[in-house]
């Protein structure tokens with residue numbers, strides 16, 4: 001049902017917005033909120049966070065001169081209202097779809113997106129960079145930008161990430177304009193955790209927030225005159241502001257807040273006043289409600305952080321149904337089985353309890369579960385400490401987010417050979433979250449580390465076995481990767497009958513003679529289909545599942561190389577991964593010298609792939625059954641035929 005938005009229809013870009021009288025902005029926000037709900041009901045995506053910043057986004061674009069003023073969102077999942085107001089309303093129903101709008105801010109998409117996002121806690125660092133660029137250019141005589149303002153919008157959950165403090169520590173030391181808006185909705189994906197969350201909750205709920213009297217007194221001593229004048233005016237708003245932000249003030253910020261992030265009568269004067277503070281950074285603490293204005297979101301535990309397409313009236317999501325269990329649920333269940341046998345097993349998540357399945361583990365083992373917030377570096381070195389003292393830590397971190405902790409993995413875990421277990425969900429292409437969330441690089445970035453053991457499961461039964469193997473393996477750090485979404489629909493092992501894998505040993509899934517398809521990870525079902533296509537063309541294909549990228553099963557690969565004319569490696573990972581390791585081995589063994597073996601490596605393309613469905617992305621990557629079959633046929637000098645494409 002089309003949304004009736006007479007005011008919003010008059011706004012294409014923020015300069016249109018700024019022509020409206022302030023008295024129209026309340027209605028504008030109501031229309032904007034309705035548009036976001038309707039759009040996401042068609043596309044799916046991140047709903048709750050965007051609904052929580054409708055007023056804030058509108059006020060920022062109304063007060064600041066975007067795009068000249070640089071507005072940088074943290075994570076960027078809350079940017080849908082921003083995209084509607086910045087010339088992208090006509091495409092908002094292509095959000096997260098193939099060839100559509102990204103679900104996050106993206107430089108190449110709009111001049112109103114000066115910095116891309118998706119991984120948390122980058123906004124303040126980037127904002128400090130923009131502010132320093134402005135200042136340096138002005139000092140060098142280019143005054144054209146010296147009145148440009150820089151604004152970062154960061155959530156309370158993202159404020160649990162260490163990088164935010166690195167940035168504030170630096171910002172607080174600079175006499176330069178920078179406005180950091182802390183969007184405090186008292187939610188991460190799950191309820192927020194940690195001391196920082198408690199601190200913000202105290203500031204937002206302290207008595208003086210409800211009262212008001214002490215604003216003038218509290219602000220007088222801390223803020224420039226301009227904001228003090230605000231204090232005098234704020235009386236009429238009847239809503240408290242308190243300088244509860246001692247932490248931020250100690251870091252060199254002026255602190256204003258907390259203020260009601262849905263009340264334009266508060267937001268507008270505060271932003272109008274702080275925007276001209278140029279002798280140091282300002283942190284404006286706004287309190288909002290995640291999911292605001294859509295009751296189904298407000299009522300839901302996760303505030304509809306991420307939704308599938310849904311019916312606006314009923315709120316019912318239209319989720320695809322699958323008979324196979326999700327890889328996440330298989331991992332979680334097996335970890336629980338292992339933890340029942342071994343009380344030293346602990347589960348660790350970095351603010352992703354539901355996404356990693358650790359929430360299920362937490363239900364049975366609350367005392368052995370740690371949600372450390374959006375703090376992957378800490379999560380990994382924390383796990384290293386646990387392992388160093390005899391515990392069995394499972395750090396369940398998405399492949400893409402583990403990138404944030406790479407030095408912790410290399411320096412604290414691998415170099416010290418500590419038996420941390422890394423359960424890397426979302427390995428490979430993830431679909432609608434696009435390039436920022438692709439779990440493309442972990443095989444490369446882990447496989448190069450001495451001491452590291454690295455596995456990838458070909459199906460959900462293999463994931464059961466890898467989880468058990470990781471639980472019982474203490475000699476080295478061990479990582480196993482598995483795809484986002486449902487398994488291949490294979491038969492699972494019964495509880496208690498899950499096999500232990502022999503470290504460094506792969507398996508033959510299907511015997512053949514001419515060509516060997518050597519799989520590592522989640523492409524196995526496609527590789528098996530490819531072997532059928534080749535069979536129909538008279539080519540007998542062996543399908544081998546490597547299971548381990550490190551250590552490689554050298555005996556198996558040596559045999560495969562000697563018994564086949566063509567060897568093709570297939571992986572859901574970047575260049576520099578499994579295929580590279582196999583090539584290194586073959587070269588070192590002299591198995592390429594004879595000139596009898598043709599080798600092809602199939603991996604993700606060496607570029608970033610924009611969002612689409614997982615299938616569309618793998619088709620674009622050339623990692624479907626037809627692609628594998630084509631590689632084999634061409635290696636034999638045969639041309640693929642239309643008949644080779646599966647129905």
Ligand SMILES: Cc1ncc(C[n+]2csc(CCOP(=O)(O)OP(=O)(O)O)c2C)c(N)n1
Pocket residue numbers: 049050052075077078118119120154155156157158159185187188189290305350351352374376401404
């Ligand atoms: C480095 C990193 N780890 C984990 C995530 C997954 N993630 C996306 S949004 C989010 C919660 C963010 O909370 P907050 O900043 O408060 O934003 P809100 O959703 O409340 O608006 C998390 C953990 C991420 N994007 N980046």
Ligand SMILES: CC(=O)[C@@H](O)[C@H](O)COP(=O)(O)O
Pocket residue numbers: 046075077118189306355426430433437484
């Ligand atoms: C915005 C963000 O980073 C997370 O919400 C992420 O999109 C979750 O990914 P999954 O949907 O794969 O759990």
Ligand SMILES: [Mg+2]
Pocket residue numbers: 155156157158183184185186187188
């Ligand atoms: Mg939040």
